Amino acid sequence: MGLDRRGFVKIVVGGVAGTLFTPVIWQSLDDVSIWSQNWGWIPSLNKGEVKAKAALSKLCPAGCAVKVNTVGGLPFAVTGNAANPMSKGGVCPLCAGGAQLMYSPARVKAPMKKVGEGKYEEIKWEDAEALLVEKLTPLKGQDGKIAAISGDETGTANEVLSAMLAGLGNTGFYVMPGEMFTATKGVKLMGGSGQPGFDIEGADLVLMIGADALDSWGTTVANQKAFAATRPTGGAVSAQYIYAGPVLNNTASVCDKWLAVPPTATATFSLALANALIEAGAVSSAADFGDYKALAAKAAAAFEAATGLKADALKELAAKIKAAKAPLVVAGASFGQGAGALDFVAAASLNVLLGRVGQQGGMTLLGNGAKAIASAADRDAAKDAASFLASVATGKATPGALLIYEANPAFALPQATEMAKAMGNIAFKVSFSTYMDETAALADLILPAPHPFERHDDALNPYGVAKATYLAGKPVVAKPVHDCKDPVDVLLAAASKLGLSLGFDTYADVIKAKASALGADYSALTAGGAWTGEAKGGPLTLGAAALAKAAPVALADKTVALAPVTRLAYGTASLATPPANTLTVRNTELLGKDLFVQMNAATAKKLGVAEGNKVKLSAAGSELKALVHVNEGVAADTAAVLLGFGRSAWDEYTKGKGDNVYKILTVSDEAGTGLKVWAGSTVTVAKV
Amino acid sequence: MKTQFSVAKFDQKLQERWGEVMEEKKQCKGCGGALPFVIGFVAAVIAGWVLFPDLIYSKKTQPIRFSHKVHQEQGMECSSCHSFRDDGSYAGLPNNEKCMECHADVVGSDPAEAAYVEQYAKTGKEVPWLIYQSQPDNVYFSHKAHESFECKSCHLDVASTDTPPVYYENRLSGYSKQTMKMWQCERCHAENGVSNACHVCHK
Numbered sequence: 001m002g003l004d005r006r007g008f009v010k011i012v013v014g015g016v017a018g019t020l021f022t023p024v025i026w027q028s029l030d031d032v033s034i035w036s037q038n039w040g041w042i043p044s045l046n047k048g049e050v051k052a053k054a055a056l057s058k059l060c061p062a063g064c065a066v067k068v069n070t071v072g073g074l075p076f077a078v079t080g081n082a083a084n085p086m087s088k089g090g091v092c093p094l095c096a097g098g099a100q101l102m103y104s105p106a107r108v109k110a111p112m113k114k115v116g117e118g119k120y121e122e123i124k125w126e127d128a129e130a131l132l133v134e135k136l137t138p139l140k141g142q143d144g145k146i147a148a149i150s151g152d153e154t155g156t157a158n159e160v161l162s163a164m165l166a167g168l169g170n171t172g173f174y175v176m177p178g179e180m181f182t183a184t185k186g187v188k189l190m191g192g193s194g195q196p197g198f199d200i201e202g203a204d205l206v207l208m209i210g211a212d213a214l215d216s217w218g219t220t221v222a223n224q225k226a227f228a229a230t231r232p233t234g235g236a237v238s239a240q241y242i243y244a245g246p247v248l249n250n251t252a253s254v255c256d257k258w259l260a261v262p263p264t265a266t267a268t269f270s271l272a273l274a275n276a277l278i279e280a281g282a283v284s285s286a287a288d289f290g291d292y293k294a295l296a297a298k299a300a301a302a303f304e305a306a307t308g309l310k311a312d313a314l315k316e317l318a319a320k321i322k323a324a325k326a327p328l329v330v331a332g333a334s335f336g337q338g339a340g341a342l343d344f345v346a347a348a349s350l351n352v353l354l355g356r357v358g359q360q361g362g363m364t365l366l367g368n369g370a371k372a373i374a375s376a377a378d379r380d381a382a383k384d385a386a387s388f389l390a391s392v393a394t395g396k397a398t399p400g401a402l403l404i405y406e407a408n409p410a411f412a413l414p415q416a417t418e419m420a421k422a423m424g425n426i427a428f429k430v431s432f433s434t435y436m437d438e439t440a441a442l443a444d445l446i447l448p449a450p451h452p453f454e455r456h457d458d459a460l461n462p463y464g465v466a467k468a469t470y471l472a473g474k475p476v477v478a479k480p481v482h483d484c485k486d487p488v489d490v491l492l493a494a495a496s497k498l499g500l501s502l503g504f505d506t507y508a509d510v511i512k513a514k515a516s517a518l519g520a521d522y523s524a525l526t527a528g529g530a531w532t533g534e535a536k537g538g539p540l541t542l543g544a545a546a547l548a549k550a551a552p553v554a555l556a557d558k559t560v561a562l563a564p565v566t567r568l569a570y571g572t573a574s575l576a577t578p579p580a581n582t583l584t585v586r587n588t589e590l591l592g593k594d595l596f597v598q599m600n601a602a603t604a605k606k607l608g609v610a611e612g613n614k615v616k617l618s619a620a621g622s623e624l625k626a627l628v629h630v631n632e633g634v635a636a637d638t639a640a641v642l643l644g645f646g647r648s649a650w651d652e653y654t655k656g657k658g659d660n661v662y663k664i665l666t667v668s669d670e671a672g673t674g675l676k677v678w679a680g681s682t683v684t685v686a687k688v
Numbered sequence: 689m690k691t692q693f694s695v696a697k698f699d700q701k702l703q704e705r706w707g708e709v710m711e712e713k714k715q716c717k718g719c720g721g722a723l724p725f726v727i728g729f730v731a732a733v734i735a736g737w738v739l740f741p742d743l744i745y746s747k748k749t750q751p752i753r754f755s756h757k758v759h760q761e762q763g764m765e766c767s768s769c770h771s772f773r774d775d776g777s778y779a780g781l782p783n784n785e786k787c788m789e790c791h792a793d794v795v796g797s798d799p800a801e802a803a804y805v806e807q808y809a810k811t812g813k814e815v816p817w818l819i820y821q822s823q824p825d826n827v828y829f830s831h832k833a834h835e836s837f838e839c840k841s842c843h844l845d846v847a848s849t850d851t852p853p854v855y856y857e858n859r860l861s862g863y864s865k866q867t868m869k870m871w872q873c874e875r876c877h878a879e880n881g882v883s884n885a886c887h888v889c890h891k
Contacts, residue, residue, distance in 0.1 A: 003724070007724040008724070010722075010723075010724035010725045010728065011724040011725070011727055011728035011731075012728060013725060013728065014724060014725035014726060014727060014728025014729035014730075014731075014732070015728035015729065015731060015732040016728075016732070017725075017728075017729050017732070018728060018729035018730065018731065018732030018733040018736070019732045019733075019736055021732075021733055021736070022732065022733055022735070022736020022737050022740065023736060023737070023740065023741070024735075024736045024740050027740075027744070028744075028860065030869070031744070031858055031860040031861040032860065032861075034824070034861045034863065035860055035861050035862070037824045037825075037826075037861075037862075038861060038862035038863070044825055045825045047780070048783070049773055049777070049779070050775065050777065478812075
């Protein structure tokens with residue numbers, strides 16, 4: 001008996017029928033339905049205990065005391081730390097995305113050495129550190145040959161950098177320009193010393209001249225908390241907030257009053273207000289009151305032409321200030337830098353005139369604070385990086401090596417293109433950076449720095465605080481996501497190999513010593529607490545001698561004042577817009593790859609441009625292309641453009657989008673102070 | 689050269705083929721019937737119930753031969769290692785931190801313990817234990833809500849084992865053989881009067 005075709009078919013049919021009575025088909029169908037859940041490229045959750053760990057996030061300039069939520073040891077979300085007196089549970093829009101920024105594609109993943117134009121190769125840490133020592137060794141002992149730029153205003157890392165340079169016979173320690181720098185110089189011009197502070201929380205009328213205090217100026221989260229506390233839900237408003245600045249920004253939009261003051265007229269506005277206050281009876285015992293009064297009267301005469309506002313607006317404001325029990329004037333530049341010391345002096349002098357220095361809800365003065373390293377430079381002796389790179393460009397300064405710590409001068413200095421070119425004159429540039437920014441892309445050696453949640457760090461007196469304040473943080477994660485080393489640890493090791501002992505082996509030890517020197521409890525700080533000292537005042541003049549030298553800015557035909565606008569959510573000088581925050585950029589700010597320049601209808605008419613026109617803004621030999629958006633929230637004769645766009649490095653979310661306003665900021669020497677200033681930059685606007 | 693179609697020739701071929709088919713049918717009578725069908729049916733049933741389960745699962749062993757028996761003999765309770773956290777979440781398997789409370793260094797003579805200390809405790813690497821009951825990420829399972837049940841109602845009874853049971857991994861889905869399916873969850877919920885609404889398990 002053989003198996004013919006018919007018999008075979010019967011077996012197959014029987015087999016199929018039999019299979020129906022087994023789990024083969026039914027289980028396979030069930031398995032297939034969940035098969036896709038385990039495809040290799042589908043991310044899976046990290047399992048483990050959920051914890052909230054205290055951390056210091058320095059992604060924003062002020063630094064936020066936050067709680068980092070972790071699961072199985074890995075961060076996944078950031079919230080404010082309610083126990084911290086600074087943030088009181090709040091968090092800024094940059095630090096809120098801190099967990100995601102740990103995994104940013106823009107992070108520097110390992111030490112890299114330049115091997116050609118725009119080409120890098122990964123090297124081992126021991127080779128990178130050996131190269132650093134090798135390049136610094138022949139420059140040791142030659143002043144001016146080793147320089148360092150720090151983008152961190154508050155960290156004790158600056159003490160290590162300046163002490164290291166001093167130990168190597170160099171004095172070239174510079175900081176990126178910020179409000180703190182010019183304000184400290186301004187206090188000196190007023191006969192005082194130290195960093196100014198502003199007790200916003202204790203004031204019942206806060207006049208912010210230029211300072212975008214509820215979005216990007218100073219300790220924004222603390223400022224916002226203070227603002228919110230005066231406006232309890234269902235309760236009476238207990239303090240007035242007034243903003244005088246060029247743009248109806250996030251601060252102005254929630255204030256009780258916005259006064260549209262062009263960036264070129266900040267000092268005139270302040271002095272004209274002083275005149276209105278003097279006319280309303282304000283007097284000061286300061287020795288220079290007579291001269292100051294004359295300057296104020298002169299400014300009042302120029303007020304309407306300079307600002308485009310009516311003089312009645314000043315009288316109304318002066319009356320409100322006089323009626324307030326604890327008025328405070330907060331002085332600053334609308335985009336956090338570049339204002340001259342004289343703009344600061346003009347605004348801060350109002351606090352002196354009103355007798356508000358050292359008072360509850362007034363202006364205070366903070367000292368340098370105790371140092372961890374005795375040989376480090378004093379904080380108020382800082383020199384600015386813009387002046388330094390300008391000297392490098394002209395050949396006046398000829399450093400052989402430049403250490404760049406958490407700074408991005410190639411992007412975030414005025415006339416950025418020129419600054420980037422100047423860096424080309426320096427033979428060996430080392431960038432200590434967490435992210436592949438524009439400066440790292442020009443460096444000869446890139447040393448990856450840990451993300452804030454992966455490192456020890458601290459912050460003394462973030463700009464704006466009313467009393468001495470110190471915060472410290474330690475790593476939240478067991479080890480960095482990438483092959484990083486703390487820059488300070490690297491510098492301390494390099495110093496040691498160069499025969500210089502700074503007394504510490506690690507940054508953690510430096511911070512502990514700093515806490516001890518200040519009288520703070522390190523453990524309490526790293527658990528999320530804050531150390532605070534006393535609020536102090538000090539004798540200040542009205543700064544009349546310095547203000548007398550201020551030169552008014554005259555606008556030529558077809559020229560308008562340039563108001564760079566900062567929105568903290570869109571990033572800072574050293575941090576590009578976080579990917580999640582790109583969703584908050586409006587289509588009247590950036591459309592596709594085109595940036596917008598905003599101006600009011602009168603300015604647009606004067607310039608002969610209209611909504612949607614493509615225009616070219618020119619200044620300082622550079623130009624910026626943008627689309628016009630007519631917006632009545634911009635002061636007269638002013639063009640407002642957002643900062644933070646036009647990145648040439650970073651990641652796919654930010655690279656090549658918009659243009660960089662820093663390119664067209666014009667640097668000038670401030671009369672009487674010699675400081676480089678650019679807050680009063682002007683531009684010509686032409687259709688393309 | 690074109691071939692002409694002829695109806696007569698086609699009819700003749702058809703007749704011849706019909707004859708062949710009828711001849712085959714006559715020859716098959718008596719040797720076919722239902723037998724081949726039965727053979728196929730039985731073979732498929734046997735293969736489906738006996739061979740298929742072996743083929744669909746690959747066998748894996750735990751990275752370290754962990755003995756529950758030894759630990760129980762030391763007087764340890766289940767909750768000594770498998771405990772609830774302060775927030776009510778379940779710790780599941782202990783991590784290195786917990787294991788190293790006793791095994792930071794080798795304390796016994798079992799080579800499995802030495803392997804653990806060498807490969808994991810000293811390197812800081814967590815043991816990649818194979819989880820018999822691992823649920824997908826889209827399932828929210830609260831051990832606290834199921835606390836009144838015996839562990840072995842759902843889990844393998846490993847309390848007195850000296851060697852961990854073999855881990856069967858489904859070659860197709862990647863899940864463990866013991867991973868509870870949704871119908872099992874639903875049936876138990878229904879039997880106990882608990883809601884089977886989607887959001888109960890899928891947050």
